[in-house]
Amino acid sequence: xxxxxLIYENEKRFATGYDEGEMKEYMAFGEEYKKxxxxxxxxxxxxxxxxxxxxxxxxxxTDGPFAETKEQLGGYYLVEASNLDDAIEMxxxxxxxxxxxxxxxxxxxx
Amino acid sequence: xxxxxxxxxxxxxxxxxxxISALGDFDLAEEALQEAFSSAVIEWxxxxxxxxxxxxxxxxxxxxxxxIRRRASFAEKQSELVVQEESRPNTTTKLEEDxxxxxxxxxxxxxxxxxALPAEAQVALTLRTLCGLTTEEIARAFLLxxxxxxxxxxxxxxxxxxxxxxxxxxxxxxxxxxLAVVMAVVYLVFNEGYAAAxxxxxxxxxLCAEAIRLTRLLRTxxxxxxxxxxxxxxxxxxxxxxxxxxxxxxxxLILLSDQxxxxxxxEQIDEGCALVQSIxxxxxxxxxxxxxxxxxxxxxxxxxxxxxxxxxxxLYGRLFVLHRSPVVALNHAVAKSMAEGPEAALPLVDALExxxxxxxxxxxxxxxxxxxxxxxxxAIAAYRRALELTHNAVEQRFLNRRLAELANR
Numbered sequence: 049x050x051x052x053x054l055i056y057e058n059e060k061r062f063a064t065g066y067d068e069g070e071m072k073e074y075m076a077f078g079e080e081y082k083k084x085x086x087x088x089x090x091x092x093x094x095x096x097x098x099x100x101x102x103x104x105x106x107x108x109x110t111d112g113p114f115a116e117t118k119e120q121l122g123g124y125y126l127v128e129a130s131n132l133d134d135a136i137e138m139x140x141x142x143x144x145x146x147x148x149x150x151x152x153x154x155x156x157x158x
Numbered sequence: 159x160x161x162x163x164x165x166x167x168x169x170x171x172x173x174x175x176x177x178i179s180a181l182g183d184f185d186l187a188e189e190a191l192q193e194a195f196s197s198a199v200i201e202w203x204x205x206x207x208x209x210x211x212x213x214x215x216x217x218x219x220x221x222x223x224x225x226i227r228r229r230a231s232f233a234e235k236q237s238e239l240v241v242q243e244e245s246r247p248n249t250t251t252k253l254e255e256d257x258x259x260x261x262x263x264x265x266x267x268x269x270x271x272x273x274a275l276p277a278e279a280q281v282a283l284t285l286r287t288l289c290g291l292t293t294e295e296i297a298r299a300f301l302l303x304x305x306x307x308x309x310x311x312x313x314x315x316x317x318x319x320x321x322x323x324x325x326x327x328x329x330x331x332x333x334x335x336x337l338a339v340v341m342a343v344v345y346l347v348f349n350e351g352y353a354a355a356x357x358x359x360x361x362x363x364x365l366c367a368e369a370i371r372l373t374r375l376l377r378t379x380x381x382x383x384x385x386x387x388x389x390x391x392x393x394x395x396x397x398x399x400x401x402x403x404x405x406x407x408x409x410x411l412i413l414l415s416d417q418x419x420x421x422x423x424x425e426q427i428d429e430g431c432a433l434v435q436s437i438x439x440x441x442x443x444x445x446x447x448x449x450x451x452x453x454x455x456x457x458x459x460x461x462x463x464x465x466x467x468x469x470x471x472x473l474y475g476r477l478f479v480l481h482r483s484p485v486v487a488l489n490h491a492v493a494k495s496m497a498e499g500p501e502a503a504l505p506l507v508d509a510l511e512x513x514x515x516x517x518x519x520x521x522x523x524x525x526x527x528x529x530x531x532x533x534x535x536x537a538i539a540a541y542r543r544a545l546e547l548t549h550n551a552v553e554q555r556f557l558n559r560r561l562a563e564l565a566n567r
Contacts, residue, residue: 095313096321098274107335109273111317131324132274133332152274154321 050086054121059093087126090156098132100139100150107140119148126155162198165210170290173215175262178287178325181222184315188287190222215259263288264327264379267372270314271340272323279314280343281350282307288375289368299365300350340376341390341446344369348394352401366398385437389446392433396453399426410559411552415462427457448477467497484513492523500527518547522557529564538564 078085097113122144129135132152139150170191177187194217198210207213270283285291285299293311297304317323328336351365373391380387403421406412434454437447452473459465474490487510495503504527507520514520525540538561545557 092320096317098321109335111274111276111279131322132272133324133326133328136274137332152321 052124062093089126090158092154092156094153096154098136098152100136100145100152101148102140102145107136107145109136113151113153114149116149122148161206162195162202165198165206165214166195166290169211169214171263171266171288172261173211173218173259174287174290175266176215176260177218177222178266179260179262180219182325184287184318186222186225187218190218190225193221194218211259261379262325263375265325267340267376267379268327268336269318269323269325271336271343272318273336273339274321274323275314275317276310277343277346279310279317280339281346282310283314284343284372285347285365285368286311288372291364291368295364299362337384337387341387344372344376345390345394347372348397352397363401366394366401370394370398385440385442386444386446388433389437389444389450392430392437393446393450393453395426395433396430396450396457399423399430399457405552409552409555411556413556414456419460419462422457430454431457445477445481448473448480452477465496467493471497484510485517488514488520488523495527495530500530503527504531516547518544518553521547525560529560534564534567 078088094113097111099110099112099114101108101110125138125142127135127138129138132154135152139145139152142150144150174187174191177191178184181187181190191214194214197217198214202210267284267288270287271280275283282296285296286293291299293308294304297307300307347365348369351362351367351369370391373387373394377383377387377391399422400414400417401423403417403419404412430450431454434447434450437443438451452470455466455470455473471490471493474486474493478486478490488507491503491506491510494506504524507524507527510520521540521544525537525544528534528537528540541557541561541564545554545561548554548557
């Protein structure tokens with residue numbers, strides 16, 4: 049079995065950077081489970097998010113992570129794209145974009 | 159306006175667009191261009207250079223390169239890390255030799271109006287970068303505190319950087335979606351300047367002028383003609399043609415039917431009408447084209463009584479098919495009341511209560527129909543409700559005037 053572990057917390061805590069002690073804890077976690085961990089990333093804050101929907105064959109991009117509360121996370125792709133427009137184009141081609149919404153969040157680089 | 163101010167107005171956006179392209183950084187480009195203009199105040203005192211644009215571009219690039227070097231050496235002192243100037247042009251000589259200034263304003267406008275940015279940030283960023291309005295000027299024009307606008311600009315630039323919004327003209331299949339956003343931004347700028355006649359009238363009129371200027375610029379920059387863009391230009395020219403007739407010398411709002419039509423700007427009307435005519439000959443007809451055609455019918459009537467309300471009513475009906483909004487439906491009802499009488503329009507207006515019940519113009523429209531039908535008591539109640547819902551001082555005075563007239567009946 050594979051599981052996706054999603055980290056939810058108040059992003060305001062990271063507004064001025066990451067706590068060094070906590071970073072060490074994350075590294076220790078990574079070390080402890082390095083055989084189990086297939087991948088993982090920190091995300092840029094929600095202010096950098098965009099949402100892509102496709103309705104009636106038309107793609108609609110909006111700012112923000114505004115997935116509707118009646119929509120639940122159902123899967124994810126981690127993709128390499130040269131810029132946001134290319135990521136949006138890929139997002140618009142995911143079948144789920146026609147029924148729900150695809151949130152496009154840049155990955156944090158340290 | 160001094161020579162330098164003139165250059166600032168006409169050149170800021172163009173030079174900045176080229177700097178952002180060369181430096182890959184909005185903030186760095188903006189700071190450098192600001193500094194270049196500051197130096198120009200002193201350097202040009204003896205006489206302006208032959209090519210002010212090239213002078214400013216070169217000066218700004220030098221300043222930006224100085225900044226990059228300063229930051230690099232600062233970073234080196236801070237740590238032993240080797241600083242990489244990855245995305246930045248690394249050969250300064252190449253920059254210095256390049257004397258022509260490329261026009262990258264189309265890239266700039268599409269980036270500022272990227273759909274991943276919030277609408278209010280799109281507007282602020284467009285006015286700041288393309289039009290060269292200062293943060294204070296934007297704040298004054300939108301009647302908002304300066305820090306609010308400053309924060310919007312900072313957040314927008316952060317998102318451009320962190321989410322990697324590309325500095326480019328979108329690829330052909332994406333142009334319709336993206337151009338629609340650009341046009342919405344331009345129209346928002348125009349309406350902000352046009353709708354509210356209160357506040358600093360001069361700055362607010364400047365927004366209308368900027369919106370028209372941006373649209374003209376877009377038309378020259380786009381490779382393929384876009385009928386809706388022509389229509390947007392026509393629409394703004396026709397509305398703006400009535401500017402000096404809309405408000406009395408004492409600051410009262412004057413309704414279209416009561417305006418002195420000899421004060422309308424005939425040159426703008428002619429240009430707007432010619433655009434509308436050519437769009438309707440070639441098509442396709444989009445929402446802006448229909449709105450422009452309605453404005454053209456108003457502009458063509460030399461007296462209010464000569465207005466072709468039948469055709470206006472038909473055009474609103476057509477607009478509603480393309481754009482099913484309750485506000486369009488309200489305008490359709492108003493046109494119907496003029497074409498067929500208030501009794502034909504009142505049921506249409508009443509039917510919109512659930513969606514427009516909190517909108518002051520819905521109450522004002524209803525009040526007007528009731529007044530024309532002689533239902534005075536109901537009209538007074540509706541005018542009072544409209545008055546409660548508007549914060550615009552000019553509109554408040556107008557509604558109070560109507561109430562006073564009814565009370566004297």
